[in-house]
Amino acid sequence: MTPAPTPSRWALWLPLGLFAVFASLVLVGLLRPADRAVKSAMIGRPLPQFALAAATSMQPGVARADLADGKPHLLNIFASWCVPCAVEAPQLRALRARGIDVIGVAIRDKPEDLARFFAANGNPFSRVGADNVSAIQFALGSSGVPESFVIDGRGIIRYQHIGDIRADQVVMIAARVAEAGQ
């Protein structure tokens, strides 16, 4: 018969020690909330070269040079067929009202659908480029619509926002744009 092992005194404290390690680890995790924003590999990089034709007859198209004109811009990737984009529209209008230049890139869209979308949701964009093959979308490392990029005056990406901008995020985005302008 094997004797059942008798745990030594210090071994009995081991579970408590392990638990203390666990508790302090999650405490650190809680007190220092992680930056949930996706760390884009593109942040700090210059925009790729591109030139998009106008998506509608109402506004001009977009080229890289339009985003590197010395002023910060908000580049918004959207589509008329995307429901969250419609939800996001009031926030983009609010950003526009704060004097921020919002530039749109419409993904796989048609002029008549865009016209309907703008009629229903308003048009906050100064320029709208048509990206019919998602080329710019991929070049920017963006995975879906809507997505927004803060571009500083030199055409460098400063911030990437995945998903729609919520009402409570308008101030944060405006701050990011202001930061990029300094």
Place this chain on the structure above:
Amino acid sequence: MIATMGLAALWLAAALAGLQLIGGFLSLRLPGNPLEPVVRPAAIVQAALVAIAFICLIAVFWRTDLSVALVVENSHSAKPLLYKVAGAWGNHEGSMLLWVTVMALAGGCVALLERRLPERTILATLAAQAFVSLGFYAFLLIASNPFARLDPAPPEGNGLNPLLQDPGLAFHPPTLYIGYVGLSVAFSFAVGALLTREVSPAFARAMRPWVLGAWIFLTLGITAGSYWAYYELGWGGWWFWDPVENASLMPWLAATALLHSVSVLASRNALRAWTVMLGVVAFAMSMIGTFLVRSGVLTSVHAFAVDPQRGTFILALLAINIGAALTIFALRAGTVSEGERFAVVSRESALVFNNVMLTATLGIVLLGTLYPLLAEALGSQVSVGPPYFNPATAVFVLPMLVVMGIGPLLRWRRDNFARIRPVLILPLIVLAGVAAWLAISGLHLLALLGIALATGLLMIALVPLKGRRLRTVTLPLWGMVVAHFGIGVALLGVACDSAFSTEKLVAARVGETVAIGPWLVRLGRIEPVAGPNWTALEATLAASYSGGAPHELKPQSRSFWTPVQQTNESAILTRWNGQLYTVLGEEADDGRWQLRLWWKPFVTLIWLGGVLVALGGALALLGRVASDWRRAIASGKIAYRRQRQGRG
């Protein structure tokens, strides 16, 4: 009015928990103190009061009482009644009230029914239970009052997360909670036994039904949760190693280990300190599970439940409860004598092996779940997924399953392999044959091992019944056989799914036919349909199995409007030999539609196995409770007779 009554009942219940705590702990130092007789009644009345509070919460949801903030946030007058009621616990505050309700009811049952243990152990157990409950009462009443009012009442509520509008999900969280909270009773028993140094077979027998009950609910909860994720998320997978899934798996692993070590303690008086330790660990895992879901410290598909401040509160409760229990353990476990000894080849050894493997698996899952947090603390971001979990857990799970087959054939105390060799030969031959056949077909190693092992397990699980007359087999033995057989069934499903599943993502025109496995799927038409609070595009698919008559499937892409959200409703066709799983995606620009199709042979065995495991647990529980009941009645009769003789 109803809300006020609920809140009042909750405060009264908390006060009674305080009384129960003081009375129970005082009895440790001052036996015979005047508060002692109050402890059991306090637990019983507390259970009744909390039940009233919970019924009040259901009532305000039933009536959509918009003066209650929680109803406004989580309900809507246009919602179907089932989801209105389920909304009562489909949110943070309500689910915490559900937690204390189940906990108080369990405490009430212990106070009312448990007579086998020494009275001071029961009092200490009830005190420990009150200690844990008080933390949750404080949490509810201070930081998450479910009955908080809004003045003026808004005209309409804000709806429920559309992902949660599903009958499965209405019952999934309560099932898991009953499991978690059942483990709190095991925890209280463990602490009570440590405090009074009464770690005995009687303690194990008193604790066993609670562990079994909790384990049954956890098994069902995990099985149902897995099926929910499978058909609702539309990704075709049944287990994602998501932190929240792991959060429910870890208590299950600990409870499974505890269930087996409790059996050793109850029938052989061995593994004393280990059983107590597992009792603490199992509840710790339940609280860690709740913490991970509620705190948002880890990102997951269940992110709807997140709030960091509440996370801090639960972490504090966790630290106090588990820290205190582990300190008591460290101080007292040295004085718990080691118990009976056993030989290397014996049923005890097989159960110890099972315990070590389960604990190791638990450690692997815990480490993998927390690793992103650890990495983040060190300044990098990682996510840990199936490439880690699958092989790392398989290393421990596969040997454990082998021993699971052999262990029940061994005798207690001492045995030798020569005795059981004859019954092992047939399963081994079958296992080797299946492995050889699969190896020729060039399968992935893990899938091959899984299928071969599952076939062997299915046979060997039935061996304990061999040579017995089935009518005389006891319920607990039936339970074990059914549960072990269920594990084999689930393993077979898992292995078949990973070995034989085929997947296809196509862009199809209306009228086009797509082939997947033995199926031909024709996209019939796409139409808009409307539900109570959503609109959807619905595809009509005609699927025929190897040239047979077509069956209709209607997958949907749904848009909810309060709040705005899109979900994919998969459509699944179940045959005896597998499931055809279809998802409707977006419309491509040239009039074609994205269709995602899977043919998953024998995938249903996964959940069938889970249900069998739970059924096995239920049979064992029924058997134990019935024999306890008979014993209680018999000893009652003896006591009655003695009393009469004493008088006569």
